[in-house]
Amino acid sequence: MNFFNSDRSERTRLIMKLESIAELEPQDVGTLAALPLRVTDFPARHDIIQEGEKPSECCLLLAGWACRYKVIEDGKRQILSFHTPGDIPDLQSLHIRTMDHSIASLSPIRVAFIPHRSLDALIQGRPRIAHAFWRETLIDAAIFREWIVGLGRRNAYQHMAHLFCELRMRVSAVGLLEDESFELPVTQSDLADASGLSPVHVNRTLMDLRKANLVSFRSSRLTIHDWEGLQRAAHFDPRYLHQQRWKSA
Amino acid sequence: MNFFNSDRSERTRLIMKLESIAELEPQDVGTLAALPLRVTDFPARHDIIQEGEKPSECCLLLAGWACRYKVIEDGKRQILSFHTPGDIPDLQSLHIRTMDHSIASLSPIRVAFIPHRSLDALIQGRPRIAHAFWRETLIDAAIFREWIVGLGRRNAYQHMAHLFCELRMRVSAVGLLEDESFELPVTQSDLADASGLSPVHVNRTLMDLRKANLVSFRSSRLTIHDWEGLQRAAHFDPRYLHQQRWKSA
DNA sequence: CGCCTATTTGATCTGATTCAAACAATGTGG
DNA sequence: CCACATTGTTTGAATCAGATCAAATAGGCG
Numbered sequence A, B: 001m002n003f004f005n006s007d008r009s010e011r012t013r014l015i016m017k018l019e020s021i022a023e024l025e026p027q028d029v030g031t032l033a034a035l036p037l038r039v040t041d042f043p044a045r046h047d048i049i050q051e052g053e054k055p056s057e058c059c060l061l062l063a064g065w066a067c068r069y070k071v072i073e074d075g076k077r078q079i080l081s082f083h084t085p086g087d088i089p090d091l092q093s094l095h096i097r098t099m100d101h102s103i104a105s106l107s108p109i110r111v112a113f114i115p116h117r118s119l120d121a122l123i124q125g126r127p128r129i130a131h132a133f134w135r136e137t138l139i140d141a142a143i144f145r146e147w148i149v150g151l152g153r154r155n156a157y158q159h160m161a162h163l164f165c166e167l168r169m170r171v172s173a174v175g176l177l178e179d180e181s182f183e184l185p186v187t188q189s190d191l192a193d194a195s196g197l198s199p200v201h202v203n204r205t206l207m208d209l210r211k212a213n214l215v216s217f218r219s220s221r222l223t224i225h226d227w228e229g230l231q232r233a234a235h236f237d238p239r240y241l242h243q244q245r246w247k248s249a
Numbered sequence C: 001c002g003c004c005t006a007t008t009t010g011a012t013c014t015g016a017t018t019c020a021a022a023c024a025a026t027g028t029g030g
Numbered sequence D: 001c002c003a004c005a006t007t008g009t010t011t012g013a014a015t016c017a018g019a020t021c022a023a024a025t026a027g028g029c030g
Helices: A013-021 A026-033 A115-127 A128-152 A156-172 A188-195 A200-210 A228-232 B013-021 B027-032 B116-125 B128-154 B156-173 B189-193 B197-210 B227-234
Strands: A036-041 A047-049 A056-063 A065-070 A077-085 A102-105 A109-115 A181-185 A216-220 A221-224 B038-042 B048-050 B059-063 B066-071 B077-083 B100-107 B111-117 B182-184 B215-218 B219-225
Touching: A013 A056, A013 A102, A026 B038, A036 B116, A056 A102, A056 A115, A065 A188, A065 B128, A077 A128, A077 A188, A077 B128, A109 A115, A115 B197, A128 A156, A128 A216, A128 B066, A128 B128, A156 A181, A156 A188, A156 A200, A156 A228, A188 B027, A200 A216, A200 B227, A228 B077, B013 B059, B013 B128, B027 B038, B027 B116, B027 B128, B027 B219, B059 B116, B066 B189, B077 B128, B077 B189, B111 B116, B116 B128, B128 B227, B156 B182, B156 B189, B156 B197, B156 B219, B189 B197
Parallel strands: none
Antiparallel strands: A036 A109, A047 A102, A056 A109, A065 A077, A065 A102, A181 A221, A216 A221, B038 B111, B048 B100, B059 B111, B066 B077, B066 B100, B182 B219, B215 B219
């Protein structure tokens, strides 16, 4: 619990994110800033919430990377989404009591827990914020849909390229893209669990992408060498992300 | 436009559905019943909305089956979800202007178009209905997540079994399950596009499920011979559907 | 340095695809 | 009500994308 360590840029992350999702009024921003936050740090690869729990708070990611995942009977894991600062990966718990999946840190992370009570009050009193929150969960669903397409109908090469395009766009939207390169603290096994492939095949696909001079992934950092080409390889169309203003290229 | 043909059971479908999702007050029900509906019939295999459109109405499915789908560059199709009466498959268009996928009828269907304007008013004025609508889109997302798991980490046999379990539960919840059997007006190609498989392999998998005496799928009807066994084969756990009261078996 | 975890490589295997053709069902018009 | 066309299902054979197994190599870090 490092409430006082949380720096200014982290504490305004939620406001930045929601402003990128919907228009807010000055009063909305004030109400958001007054939200009670319980700020907590977690190490890498640590469960924040587990499937089956009934949380009474939502967790706002302030720094670091997280993911949602499910484990099936035979122990296989499927990652459902990746999350960057500003995301509230369990926002749905506001209206769906029981978690149907787990959320874990990928890197060391800092999260702010916000009581459901406070969020409910916000939703009642501030329709624009309610709109922004709902919209965030809907964009979430749009990303799930695109993953379904990738898993169902794209080959490994296109699928991985598409995933990197998505992450690039989202990272860029929260200002973490540095010259077509960003921290991506995941292993190739994580990428396998996200893309429905085996770790070995992820490795080979990464090498193919490297050989085609599109991207390279080394020491937890993705560098895009040819953004145009990557999009072409993935047949990537960013409209499904429903970003208002694309801070792209 | 068959407003007057729409029978009583169809017109209360939405109310039934929302009541199964969240608790409503009598006044909510009254407001819902007063919603202006533009009822329209469509033949089978007809697009109701296409990707890229910006609808100003939502479509409530009154009768028949529909699906969401996306088509990628090389012409491959991925079905994203199946929909039964009571569903509003484009409810997200209320907050996300542009459709990122299409919606089509599978069988002949009857839909009621409801202006966004009216729904917005409802959401402003009746918090419980707002809650129910939001919750419906969240359950949608939960189903997407389960499809991601199926596509990524289940084999063809488990995946198809799981899909049938999902459909059985949902069909049951809207009262369309008749003695462990229900209309499922889709082709094996449709099942292939939903499960990320080829039509040939769907055919072979269906035969395997038949041979195991779990289900049979003939002339647009799915009959479950062994509900327990089917759930076991799929490792099906219905909790992700977040149904309040399971009107099951 | 030495341990542990992640990546890379090679060889082999397999679940699922593709192609092609036969067959069954359903519908349509004469 | 039959003939024909169309669409959907079934079967077989060949092929392939990606999985699995196993072992070697490379990083990161206390």
